[in-house]
Amino acid sequence: MRQLPETDRDAIRLAQDPHFPRWLEQITATGGCAHPIHLSGSTTTLDGETGEILHHYDTRTEPGERLLVRCRNRRATVCPACSRLHAGDTYHLVRAGLLGGKNVPATVRQRLRFFITLTAPSFGPVHRAGDRCRPRRDGGQCEHGRPLGCGTVHTPDDPAVGQPLCADCYDYPGHVLWHAHASKLWDRFVIDVRRRLASSAGLVQSRFAAHARLSFARVAEYQKRAAVHVHAVVRLDGPNGPDDDPPPWGSLDRLIDAVHASARRVVVHTPHSPAAGELALCWGVQIESRPLRADGDGSDDDAVAAYVAKYVSKGASETGAGTDQRITTWDDIGAAPVSGHVRTLMRACWRLGGLPEYEPPNLRTWAHTLGYRGHILTKSRAYSTTYAALRAERAHHVGHTDIPDTVTERNWRYVGSGHTPGAALIAAGIAEDLAESLRLGVEAKQEGEWGR
Numbered sequence: 001m002r003q004l005p006e007t008d009r010d011a012i013r014l015a016q017d018p019h020f021p022r023w024l025e026q027i028t029a030t031g032g033c034a035h036p037i038h039l040s041g042s043t044t045t046l047d048g049e050t051g052e053i054l055h056h057y058d059t060r061t062e063p064g065e066r067l068l069v070r071c072r073n074r075r076a077t078v079c080p081a082c083s084r085l086h087a088g089d090t091y092h093l094v095r096a097g098l099l100g101g102k103n104v105p106a107t108v109r110q111r112l113r114f115f116i117t118l119t120a121p122s123f124g125p126v127h128r129a130g131d132r133c134r135p136r137r138d139g140g141q142c143e144h145g146r147p148l149g150c151g152t153v154h155t156p157d158d159p160a161v162g163q164p165l166c167a168d169c170y171d172y173p174g175h176v177l178w179h180a181h182a183s184k185l186w187d188r189f190v191i192d193v194r195r196r197l198a199s200s201a202g203l204v205q206s207r208f209a210a211h212a213r214l215s216f217a218r219v220a221e222y223q224k225r226a227a228v229h230v231h232a233v234v235r236l237d238g239p240n241g242p243d244d245d246p247p248p249w250g251s252l253d254r255l256i257d258a259v260h261a262s263a264r265r266v267v268v269h270t271p272h273s274p275a276a277g278e279l280a281l282c283w284g285v286q287i288e289s290r291p292l293r294a295d296g297d298g299s300d301d302d303a304v305a306a307y308v309a310k311y312v313s314k315g316a317s318e319t320g321a322g323t324d325q326r327i328t329t330w331d332d333i334g335a336a337p338v339s340g341h342v343r344t345l346m347r348a349c350w351r352l353g354g355l356p357e358y359e360p361p362n363l364r365t366w367a368h369t370l371g372y373r374g375h376i377l378t379k380s381r382a383y384s385t386t387y388a389a390l391r392a393e394r395a396h397h398v399g400h401t402d403i404p405d406t407v408t409e410r411n412w413r414y415v416g417s418g419h420t421p422g423a424a425l426i427a428a429g430i431a432e433d434l435a436e437s438l439r440l441g442v443e444a445k446q447e448g449e450w451g452r
């Protein structure tokens with residue numbers, strides 16, 4: 001008789017366990033998390049005055065004497081269930097900054113708000129999808145004897161798209177050093193926008209904060225050429241944040257002029273290095289800005305929030321521009337499942353990261369993300385709510401919150417993580433069912449005019 005595969009036998013063993021219904025409840029409560037954390041312990045809620053036990057929960061009566069909780073990983077390749085939840089939180093976080101809600105006043109929708117995209121500069125010509133790729137009549141060649149043009153019509157899924165025409169001409173050190181300094185470049189950009197706005201309004205630059213506040217939420221996106229672009233929602237408030245009217249000089253034209261001028265001007269200089277010289281790192285020439293309708297019905301804002309959220313579950317590995325696992329040896333780079341272009345970028349990180357002049361950006365630590373070490377989503381404090389507040393709100397809905405005038409004693413410890421093969425199969429099924437029931441609504445939002 002043919003043996004069932006191990007996964008199926010394990011799933012059957014689980015289903016026959018008398019604790020299975022409760023176990024299934026736990027798995028469903030984690031949304032089908034792929035790598036749940038196993039906790040052992042108890043929570044006791046006592047009346048603050050009498051000491052009477054109002055509520056007691058203990059894992060001793062649970063299957064395997066443990067409680068499974070979400071891993072909360074935001075990466076779709078690591079945990080589809082938790083990454084979807086995280087993307088949902090990101091959507092609400094970005095949306096609250098545009099439309100209010102989640103403790104953000106609805107007045108934010110009266111504020112000047114717009115969406116900008118800042119790009120990385122060119123580090124050398126790469127193959128492009130769409131029209132004929134880099135057509136040239138002269139048949140010119142680079143110093144390495146490779147053609148300067150291509151002329152092919154590449155489909156978007158052609159592996160050549162995003163790869164350089166000549167890897168020897170491509171500026172690999174420039175690309176990874178730009179990534180390593182992209183967050184600094186953004187910080188300088190925001191400071192410069194504030195200064196420029198102040199100057200154009202006739203204010204002393206250092207007094208900007210007394211008149212207005214500039215808030216933002218930004219997200220990084222890896223392009224086909226494995227360089228990061230930055231998309232951001234920007235909002236101008238009064239000095240005390242979203243509750244406060246912005247100054248009368250805060251017009252959309254003035255704000256957009258300041259953004260474009262600052263994006264063209266700011267620069268970060270790298271330390272001098274015998275290997276790469278001293279680089280002046282700037283934004284790419286392609287800068288897009290798009291005002292968001294004030295007093296709109298919200299559809300535009302929803303689409304922007306969904307568009308931003310979409311990138312948060314897509315890290316370097318999902319777009320083919322890196323891996324989930326950190327690179328710890330030179331040989332890891334050779335073994336990584338990435339394109340030749342991405343591998344060369346990883347090697348550039350490793351090589352430059354070994355030089356004393358590039359000690360601070362920790363290029364080796366971030367070789368798996370090609371030197372980019374920013375979070376995928378970053379926001380200023382006053383923009384909207386926080387992930388922690390959204391999680392607390394969710395806990396409140398399922399009744400895990402504290403009751404006033406009570407004392408809660410918690411005693412928990414970590415006892416393990418993950419699933420057996422059969423449990424993983426069941427959890428994945430639950431995650432898919434939940435995703436399916438959400439899919440229609442989410443797709444409708446993402447396929448708006450912002451979708452790609």
Ligand SMILES: [Zn+2]
Pocket residue numbers: 033034035036070071072073079081082083
């Ligand atoms: Zn998870």
Ligand SMILES: [Zn+2]
Pocket residue numbers: 126127128133134150151152154160
């Ligand atoms: Zn081409």
Ligand SMILES: [Zn+2]
Pocket residue numbers: 142143144145146166167168169
């Ligand atoms: Zn060349």
